[in-house]
Amino acid sequence: xxxxxxxKTTGSGTFAAIxxxxxISPLWSAAAEKTSNDRILVVLQLSGGxxxxxxxxxxxxxxxxxxxxxLAYNKSNVLSINDYLGxxxxxxxxxxxxxxxxxxxxxxxxxxxxxxSHFESMDLWHTAHGMGRSTGWLGRWCDANRQVDAPxxxxxxxxxxxxxxxxxxxxxxTVRKLDxxxxxxxxxxxxxxxxxxxxxxxxxxxxxxxxxxxxAAKADRQLSEAMNLTGEGGYPSSGLGQDLRTVxxxxxxxxxxxxYYVTLDGFDTHANQRDGHAALLQQFASSLQSFCDDLQSDxxxxxxxxxxxxxxxRRVKENGSQGTDHGVAGPMFLAGGAVQSGVVGxxxxxxxxxxxxxxxxxxxxSVYATILENWLGLPTEATSPAEEIxxxxxxxxxxxxxxx
Amino acid sequence: MNVLTSQWTDEEILNAWQPWHETTGxxxxxxxxxxxxLIRRAGFGANTQRIEQLAELGLAEAVKxxxxxxxxxxxxxxxxxxxxTSLVLGSTDHLADWWLYRMLNDPFAVREKATLFWHGHFCxxxxxxxxARLLLTQNDLLREHxxxxxxxxxxxxxxxxxMLIYLDSTENQKTRPNENYARExxxxxxxxIGNYSERDIKELxxxxxxxxxxxxxxxxxxxxxxxxxxxxxxxRGNMDGDDAIDVVLQQPAASKxxxxxxxxxxxxxxxxxxxxxxxxxxVLLANQWEMGPTLAMLFSSQAFYSRHxxxxxxxxxxxxxxxxxKTLDVTGDLNVLRNDLELMGQVPLEPPNVKGxxxxxxxxxxxxxxxxxxxxxxxxxxxxxxxxxxxxxLSSQGMKxxxxxxxxxxxxxxxxxxxxxxxxxxxxxVTSKSSLPDAFRAGVRLAGIMPEAHVF
Numbered sequence: 001x002x003x004x005x006x007x008k009t010t011g012s013g014t015f016a017a018i019x020x021x022x023x024i025s026p027l028w029s030a031a032a033e034k035t036s037n038d039r040i041l042v043v044l045q046l047s048g049g050x051x052x053x054x055x056x057x058x059x060x061x062x063x064x065x066x067x068x069x070x071l072a073y074n075k076s077n078v079l080s081i082n083d084y085l086g087x088x089x090x091x092x093x094x095x096x097x098x099x100x101x102x103x104x105x106x107x108x109x110x111x112x113x114x115x116x117s118h119f120e121s122m123d124l125w126h127t128a129h130g131m132g133r134s135t136g137w138l139g140r141w142c143d144a145n146r147q148v149d150a151p152x153x154x155x156x157x158x159x160x161x162x163x164x165x166x167x168x169x170x171x172x173x174t175v176r177k178l179d180x181x182x183x184x185x186x187x188x189x190x191x192x193x194x195x196x197x198x199x200x201x202x203x204x205x206x207x208x209x210x211x212x213x214x215x216a217a218k219a220d221r222q223l224s225e226a227m228n229l230t231g232e233g234g235y236p237s238s239g240l241g242q243d244l245r246t247v248x249x250x251x252x253x254x255x256x257x258x259x260y261y262v263t264l265d266g267f268d269t270h271a272n273q274r275d276g277h278a279a280l281l282q283q284f285a286s287s288l289q290s291f292c293d294d295l296q297s298d299x300x301x302x303x304x305x306x307x308x309x310x311x312x313x314r315r316v317k318e319n320g321s322q323g324t325d326h327g328v329a330g331p332m333f334l335a336g337g338a339v340q341s342g343v344v345g346x347x348x349x350x351x352x353x354x355x356x357x358x359x360x361x362x363x364x365x366s367v368y369a370t371i372l373e374n375w376l377g378l379p380t381e382a383t384s385p386a387e388e389i390x391x392x393x394x395x396x397x398x399x400x401x402x403x404x
Numbered sequence: 405m406n407v408l409t410s411q412w413t414d415e416e417i418l419n420a421w422q423p424w425h426e427t428t429g430x431x432x433x434x435x436x437x438x439x440x441x442l443i444r445r446a447g448f449g450a451n452t453q454r455i456e457q458l459a460e461l462g463l464a465e466a467v468k469x470x471x472x473x474x475x476x477x478x479x480x481x482x483x484x485x486x487x488x489t490s491l492v493l494g495s496t497d498h499l500a501d502w503w504l505y506r507m508l509n510d511p512f513a514v515r516e517k518a519t520l521f522w523h524g525h526f527c528x529x530x531x532x533x534x535x536a537r538l539l540l541t542q543n544d545l546l547r548e549h550x551x552x553x554x555x556x557x558x559x560x561x562x563x564x565x566x567m568l569i570y571l572d573s574t575e576n577q578k579t580r581p582n583e584n585y586a587r588e589x590x591x592x593x594x595x596x597i598g599n600y601s602e603r604d605i606k607e608l609x610x611x612x613x614x615x616x617x618x619x620x621x622x623x624x625x626x627x628x629x630x631x632x633x634x635x636x637x638x639x640r641g642n643m644d645g646d647d648a649i650d651v652v653l654q655q656p657a658a659s660k661x662x663x664x665x666x667x668x669x670x671x672x673x674x675x676x677x678x679x680x681x682x683x684x685x686x687v688l689l690a691n692q693w694e695m696g697p698t699l700a701m702l703f704s705s706q707a708f709y710s711r712h713x714x715x716x717x718x719x720x721x722x723x724x725x726x727x728x729x730k731t732l733d734v735t736g737d738l739n740v741l742r743n744d745l746e747l748m749g750q751v752p753l754e755p756p757n758v759k760g761x762x763x764x765x766x767x768x769x770x771x772x773x774x775x776x777x778x779x780x781x782x783x784x785x786x787x788x789x790x791x792x793x794x795x796x797x798l799s800s801q802g803m804k805x806x807x808x809x810x811x812x813x814x815x816x817x818x819x820x821x822x823x824x825x826x827x828x829x830x831x832x833x834v835t836s837k838s839s840l841p842d843a844f845r846a847g848v849r850l851a852g853i854m855p856e857a858h859v860f
């Protein structure tokens with residue numbers, strides 16, 4: 001038998017666009033490289049239900065002191081915003097960002113008919129669409145924009161990829177550590193560069209693979225430079241600190257993702273809340289501040305917005321275990337160079353309650369609409385753009401993003 | 405409509421599913437390269453001895469032997485015993501590793517590949533169903549029906565606890581019909597978007613009322629079932645779920661939907677002309693939805709060996725890594741492989757969403773290519789030790805000098821000619837080493853980062 005032959009496949013000499021490639025944009029195809037002034041969203045999820053009352057503290061409210069007999073902070077502990085509100089003592093990083101005019105605090109965020117199950121409430125925040133949807137709000141944004149500039153998203157962490165990123169047209173990437181982009185040294189990178197150099201013999205599919213290999217080599221080079229530039233110092237050694245450091249490195253290496261997602265877990269503080277909650281807030285604030293400082297040092301902060309949220313707040317009255325149980329409304333934070341700094345909305349009343357819970361006044365989907373319309377941007381041909389992504393008409397909040 | 409349609413000649417379209425003629429002229433004789441293409445697409449690749457054996461058999465006998473391997477039953481028993489033992493530990497990791505083991509070693513590779521196809525069709529992810537027993541039950545179900553009747557499979561899947569949990573369809577009362585499962589039957593499993601109305605979904609959901617999961621098992625609750633008349637896709641009657649599935653599968657869109665998915669899994673990443681899909685749909689119907697004869701026909705068809713299929717598919721992570729391991733006669737550590745596959749974007753039991761792996765260009769996202777580069781780099785450094793030692797294995801493969809080694813790498817491992825410049829690089833890499841095993845390691849590493857290696 002003569003096996004010294006290959007199948008002839010290239011009879012026609014011309015090659016058409018491949019069907020799948022036309023329908024689905026890979027992250028980072030050569031044609032879809034992010035332009036350097038594209039805006040980036042970083043979502044920072046505080047999992048477990050953060051106690052909003054002890055985050056942005058209404059320290060001078062008598063009802064606060066009455067309801068938080070063991071957990072209350074007073075004027076001398078908090079980092080005052082005004083004579084009613086202050087940051088939790090461990091939120092020095094946020095206070096600094098606020099002082100630098102890079103932080104907006106949105107108070108009283110929630111949604112109607114609140115669900116107190118962690119899982120179900122988190123699903124609502126992720127899908128922005130009621131239960132049972134298989135895509136998330138940010139995934140649908142990618143779907144709506146893929147014709148335009150093939151955006152994609154990256155989850156940095158060790159858990160399950162968040163539903164918020166789930167998309168029908170793009171595959172979000174999970175990054176556990178940057179090593180997964182590294183090719184194992186200079187020699188290997190050179191080999192890849194050599195093997196991936198375009199050849200006139202390549203058809204469209206081979207061209208696609210060669211292009212991807214070349215981009216992988218380029219990413220390896222860019223990341224190795226960016227990793228040197230992203231200093232060890234400043235970032236806390238905690239999980240969130242390191243995850244945000246990874247995000248900063250990828251932004252610096254001009255990775256094409258428009259959305260990054262990180263999480264900090266542990267906010268389900270039913271018992272002995274004080275020390276544990278303080279440590280979490282400390283990790284949250286110092287990591288976020290390091291991240292913003294790092295980006296600012298390279299003039300990158302103007303193109304990045306960080307949004308933090310938690311699936312719900314906690315009840316106004318502390319429980320018998322020096323902790324707090326699942327509640328409803330809470331504050332959200334937006335940080336970044338283009339954020340209009342300040343406190344948005346009134347603190348929900350501590351006396352006009354809904355069955356022991358704060359009443360929300362701002363629907364979380366209005367915050368999403370703000371980000372979609374005024375930050376990430378929507379395809380111009382869409383008629384009621386944000387509505388298609390976050391079921392229902394939720395008006396964007398005015399004056400949260402500075403026009404640049 | 406698209407450029408490619410015009411590139412199929414009328415004759416190619418007309419004869420797409422006609423038998424490929426082995427004997428019409430020298431150029432069409434079934435050769436090593438044909439057998440290589442066949443076993444990489446129909447199964448998970450093979451070592452050179454097996455590929456040569458298939459080539460000697462000729463196409464008809466080769467397909468026959470793939471569709472009914474003699475040692476399948478004993479392997480089934482062995483594999484079954486293996487998973488029952490490790491299920492005690494309850495981890496879905498073991499289940500995923502066990503399935504990798506099967507894909508790599510099961511003599512009935514055609515059935516295993518088809519099981520993977522159906523896993524990507526009837527997706528269930530272990531993130532949402534972290535129960536190894538339920539997932540094994542579903543995996544066995546898919547394997548049992550992989551080459552059987554699709555109609556039967558849809559009915560069984562509709563009673564599969566893992567599937568119903570995955571699709572949030574464990575509760576389904578006639579007062580509150582759950583539309584999720586009905587929607588996916590229409591949209592993903594049987595018809596495709598555009599072939600039904602929202603009202604059809606609502607009506608179909610009524611047929612499935614009372615189909616529920618209790619204590620991790622499927623249960624039919626007659627009192628929860630809606631016994632009134634329904635109207636689906638123009639058919640009226642007091643239908644239950646099985647009746648409704650029959651109605652759905654009678655739609656012309658159904659056989660075309662499955663035909664299109666078969667073509668994209670087994671043949672090509674390209675769009676193919678509609679008449680080619682339609683004639684495959686006719687074959688499916690003529691075979692009464694039996695997948696075995698349909699696939700046997702597909703593996704023997706002109707389209708399968710045509711320029712529209714050969715080297716027109718980006719190899720997925722499983723297809724690529726497993727066929728390389730098999731051709732290299734090594735197994736590697738499946739637990740480690742699973743971690744690498746995760747970075748490459750395809751782990752068994754972890755489809756990205758209910759639509760399954762989109763494949764094509766999404767396989768070769770640069771970070772995923774980086775994972776392939778890292779894998780082949782480690783494989784060539786640490787894991788190229790066939791059981792009888794690398795040096796004697798190389799000689800058994802006829803690699804006795806750099807020239808024969810380069811030829812082996814190109815023909816058997818990459819499976820297609822590489823560009824002249826890349827071939828020169830391959831020659832340089834192999835000749836730069838003083839021993840044959842070292843030369844082979846360098847050659848495998850370089851071969852793995854050539855674009856040609858990733859397009860089957």
